[in-house]
Amino acid sequence: MTRHLLSCEDLTAEDAILILDTAKRLGELSTGPMRKLPTLRGRTVVNLFFEDSTRTRISFEAAAKRLSADVINFAAKGSSVEKGESLKDTAMTLEAMGADAVVIRHPASGAPYRLANAGWIGGSVINAGDGTHAHPTQALLDAYTMREHLRSGTGDLQGLRVCIVGDILHSRVARSNVTLLTTLGADVTLVAPPTLLPIGVEEWPATISYSLDDHLPETDALMMLRVQNERMNSAYFPSAREYSRRYGLTSSRMSRMPEHAIVLHPGPINRGMEIASEVADSPRAVIIEQVRNGVITRMAVLYLLLGGSESGLGDLVDEEATA
Amino acid sequence: MTTWHIAGAQPLGGEPVDIAISDGTISAILPTGSTPAPHSTLIEAHGLIALPGLVDLHTHLREPGREDAETVESGCRAAALGGFTAVHAMANTDPVADSAGVVEQVWRLGQTAGLCDVHPVGAVTVGLQGERLAEIGAMADSAARVRIFSDDGHCVNDALLMRRALEYTKAFDGVVAQHAQEKRLTEGAQMHEGVVSSRLGLTGWPAVAEEAIIARDVLLAEHVDGRLHVCHVSTAGSVEIIRHAKARGVKVTAEVTPHHLMLTDDLVETYDPVYKVNPPLRTARDVVALRAALADGTIDAVATDHAPHPSESKDCEWAAAAMGMLGLETALSVVIETMVNTGLMGWAEVADRMSIRPARIGGLEGQGRPLAVGEPANLVLVDAGASWVVDPAAMASRSRNTPYRALTLPGRVVATIYRGRPTVLEGRLV
Numbered sequence: 001m002t003r004h005l006l007s008c009e010d011l012t013a014e015d016a017i018l019i020l021d022t023a024k025r026l027g028e029l030s031t032g033p034m035r036k037l038p039t040l041r042g043r044t045v046v047n048l049f050f051e052d053s054t055r056t057r058i059s060f061e062a063a064a065k066r067l068s069a070d071v072i073n074f075a076a077k078g079s080s081v082e083k084g085e086s087l088k089d090t091a092m093t094l095e096a097m098g099a100d101a102v103v104i105r106h107p108a109s110g111a112p113y114r115l116a117n118a119g120w121i122g123g124s125v126i127n128a129g130d131g132t133h134a135h136p137t138q139a140l141l142d143a144y145t146m147r148e149h150l151r152s153g154t155g156d157l158q159g160l161r162v163c164i165v166g167d168i169l170h171s172r173v174a175r176s177n178v179t180l181l182t183t184l185g186a187d188v189t190l191v192a193p194p195t196l197l198p199i200g201v202e203e204w205p206a207t208i209s210y211s212l213d214d215h216l217p218e219t220d221a222l223m224m225l226r227v228q229n230e231r232m233n234s235a236y237f238p239s240a241r242e243y244s245r246r247y248g249l250t251s252s253r254m255s256r257m258p259e260h261a262i263v264l265h266p267g268p269i270n271r272g273m274e275i276a277s278e279v280a281d282s283p284r285a286v287i288i289e290q291v292r293n294g295v296i297t298r299m300a301v302l303y304l305l306l307g308g309s310e311s312g313l314g315d316l317v318d319e320e321a322t323a
Numbered sequence: 324m325t326t327w328h329i330a331g332a333q334p335l336g337g338e339p340v341d342i343a344i345s346d347g348t349i350s351a352i353l354p355t356g357s358t359p360a361p362h363s364t365l366i367e368a369h370g371l372i373a374l375p376g377l378v379d380l381h382t383h384l385r386e387p388g389r390e391d392a393e394t395v396e397s398g399c400r401a402a403a404l405g406g407f408t409a410v411h412a413m414a415n416t417d418p419v420a421d422s423a424g425v426v427e428q429v430w431r432l433g434q435t436a437g438l439c440d441v442h443p444v445g446a447v448t449v450g451l452q453g454e455r456l457a458e459i460g461a462m463a464d465s466a467a468r469v470r471i472f473s474d475d476g477h478c479v480n481d482a483l484l485m486r487r488a489l490e491y492t493k494a495f496d497g498v499v500a501q502h503a504q505e506k507r508l509t510e511g512a513q514m515h516e517g518v519v520s521s522r523l524g525l526t527g528w529p530a531v532a533e534e535a536i537i538a539r540d541v542l543l544a545e546h547v548d549g550r551l552h553v554c555h556v557s558t559a560g561s562v563e564i565i566r567h568a569k570a571r572g573v574k575v576t577a578e579v580t581p582h583h584l585m586l587t588d589d590l591v592e593t594y595d596p597v598y599k600v601n602p603p604l605r606t607a608r609d610v611v612a613l614r615a616a617l618a619d620g621t622i623d624a625v626a627t628d629h630a631p632h633p634s635e636s637k638d639c640e641w642a643a644a645a646m647g648m649l650g651l652e653t654a655l656s657v658v659i660e661t662m663v664n665t666g667l668m669g670w671a672e673v674a675d676r677m678s679i680r681p682a683r684i685g686g687l688e689g690q691g692r693p694l695a696v697g698e699p700a701n702l703v704l705v706d707a708g709a710s711w712v713v714d715p716a717a718m719a720s721r722s723r724n725t726p727y728r729a730l731t732l733p734g735r736v737v738a739t740i741y742r743g744r745p746t747v748l749e750g751r752l753v
C-alpha cells in the first residue's frame with residue numbers, strides 16, 4: 001500500500017482488493033461482540049474539511065472512532081481561494097498537533113496532492129474529495145457494494161457492466177470510479193449529454209454514450225450522479241425538465257434493466273431530477289447500503305494506511321478473544 | 324573607463340574578431356589578436372558567441388504596486404544577466420500604466436537603474452477595464468515615447484474598441500499587442516483543455532479561445548490597415564491563422580515565450596503551481612508547431628512574459644495560485660536548448676528573433692542593430708558550450724517562480740554590454 005490515498009490511480013488491483021477484503025473483515029468484526037477495535041489507539045486522525053460535507057465527515061469520523069483513533073474535526077471556514085487561512089498554514093498547524101493522518105475535503109482539484117507532496121506535513125493524506133478531480137473512498141465503497149451484490153463479496157469485478165450517468169464533467173465520483181472499476185476489470189460506460197462530458201474523455205478507459213436508453217438492458221450496475229439545477233445557467237442543458245426526460249432514471253427505464261441489476265447513487269439525491277422517487281425507494285436501489293459500506297471501507301483505508309495488514313486483523317481478534 | 328577591447332568573439336557564431344568599443348559605440352572590428360588601444364580594458368572572449376543585445380517585448384516589472392514581487396531595478400538586473408539590453412515593461416501595474424504620468428515614472432525608474440533600456444507599454448483601455456480608450460496619444464508623446472499598447476493580462480474583448488485602437492495607433496506608427504483570450508470560453512480556466520485537464524479535473528482553457536480572438540483581430544487589422552502584435556502565441560492553430568494573415572499582407576507580428584517552446588501540459592499532473600501560466604502550457608504537438616513557426620519566421624520574436632510572483636502566490640493549491648513564471652534569466656538558454664541544439668535555428672536567427680525583430684516591432688532605434696562599426700554598443704557574449712543548473716535562490720529577480728528549477732540548461736551569458744558599458748562580466752552583475 002502507498003502512504004497516501006490521493007486518487008484511485010494510486011491503487012493496483014491487488015491494493016484495491018486488499019482494501020475491499022479488509023473492509024469486509026472489519027464489517028464482520030464490528031457487527032460482532034467488539035463494536036470498537038483497539039487498532040488505532042493513540043493515533044490521531046484529523047478531518048480537514050474546507051467544504052461542507054456532513055455525510056462524508058461523519059462517515060470518516062465513525063470509521064476512525066471504531067478503530068479507537070483520536071479524531072479532530074477541523075472545519076476550515078472558506079479555502080484560501082476565499083482569503084481564509086492558507087492551506088499551507090493550516091497544514092503546518094496540523095503537523096504541530098501530531099496528526100498521523102489527515103482526511104482532506106477541498107474545493108480545489110489537487111489540494112490533497114499538494115498537501116501530501118509540498119513537504120508541509122509528514123502524516124498520511126487521505127483524499128475525501130477534491131474539486132472535480134477525485135473521491136477515492138467513494139469509488140471504493142461503490143466497488144464494495146457492487147462486489148457484495150454482483151460478485152458474492154470476493155475477488156475483482158471482471159466483466160461487470162457498469163453504467164455511470166450524469167454530470168461526468170464536474171464529477172470527482174465519476175473520475176475515481178472509472179479508474180478503480182477498470183482497474184478491477186469492470187467495463188464502464190459513461191452516459192451524459194455531450195456538454196457534460198469533458199474534452200479529452202475519449203482517452204478514458206470507458207465507452208462514451210449520449211443515450212441512456214441504449215444501455216439499460218446490458219447494465220449490471222447503474223450509477224446515477226447528482227446533477228445540479230444551476231448547471232443549466234451555464235448552458236450545459238436547456239432545462240431541468242429536459243434533462244430529466246432524457247437522462248433521469250424513471251420506473252419504466254428501470255424495468256428495462258436485467259433482474260439482477262442494482263442502482264447506485266453517491267448522494268445526496270436530487271429526487272425528480274436524475275432519479276425518480278419510486279426508483280430511489282425501490283429495493284433495487286442500494287443507496288443506504290452504500291452509506292453503511294462507506295464506514296467500513298474508510299475503516300479499511302485508515303487501518304491499512306496507518307500500518308495494519310489484513311492478516312493482522314486475524315491476530316487482533318485472537319488476542320482480544322484470549323485477553 | 325569608456326574604452327573596451329573584446330578579444331576573439333564570434334559575431335553570430337562566425338569567425339573570431341576583436342571588437343573595440345568607445346564612448347558607447349562600436350569603434351572598430353579588428354582581426355583577432357590585434358593590440359588593444361591604449362587605456363582600453365580587455366574582455367577575453369575567445370570561444371564566445373557575440374549577439375546584439377537581446378530585446379524583450381513582454382516583461383512584467385511589477386513596479387509601481389507590487390514591489391514585493393519585482394522592482395524595475397531588480398527586473399533590470401535579471402534582464403542584464405539574461406543578456407537583455409532592452410525590455411518592454413507591461414502596463415498591468417498598480418496604478419495601471421494608462422497615462423503619461425505613470426509611463427514616465429516607469430521610464431525614469433529604468434533610466435535610474437541604468438542596466439538596460441526600459442520601454443513602458445501603455446494600456447489600451449483605462450485601468451485595463453476594456454471600456455474606453457486610455458490616452459494613447461499622450462503616452463506616445465510623453466518622454467517615454469510609448470509605441471506598444473497592450474491590456475496584457477486582459478484581452479481587449481470588445482471588437483469595436485480593438486478596431487479603434489488599431490486605427491488610432493496608426494497616427495504614430497504604434498502597435499496594439501493583444502493578449503488573445505476569449506473571456507466567456509475561459510471562465511474559471513485553470514489549464515489547457517484536453518486529455519490531461521479531463522483527468523485532473525481542472526477547468527479547461529481551450530485553444531479555440533486564443534485562436535478565435537487572433538482570427539478576429541487579424542481581420543480587424545486588415546480592415547483598418549493597423550498594426551497588430553499577438554502576445555504569447557501558444558497553439559498550433561494560432562500559428563496557422565497568423566501564417567495565412569501574413570501571406571495576405573496583414574500587418575501582424577507575433578511572439579512566443581520560452582516556456583511555450585519547451586514545457587507541456589502534462590507537467591500540471593504535479594499540481595505544482597509553478598507551472599500555472601496564462602496562456603497555459605499546451606501539448607507536445609503545439610510545441611512542435613511553435614518551434615517550426617519561430618524557425619520559419621511566422622512567429623517574429625521570443626518574448627519572455629517574465630511574470631514574478633511572491634512565494635505565497637505559488638505555495639498553495641493550484642486554483643488559488645497566481646499565473647505566470649520567471650523568464651528573463653533563462654530565456655536564451657531555453658532558446659538554445661529548443662531551437663539551436665535541435666538544429667532549427669542558427670545564431671543569426673537567434674539574433675533576429677531575440678533582438679532585431681523585437682526592436683523593430685517596438686520601434687527602438689538603438690537596439691537590434693548589426694554588430695558593425697558606428698553602431699551602438701549593445702551586445703551579449705554567450706558561452707554556447709557551457710551548461711548550468713537553474714537555482715531559483717540564485718536568481719536576481721525578487722521572485723523565485725521559475726519552472727526550470729534544478730534543470731540543467733545549455734548556454735551561459737558571460738557578458739552583457741549596454742550602451743558601451745558592461746552590465747555583466749564573467750556571468751555576474753558588474
Ligand SMILES: [Zn+2]
Nearest residue numbers: 475476502554
Ligand atoms: Zn498575457
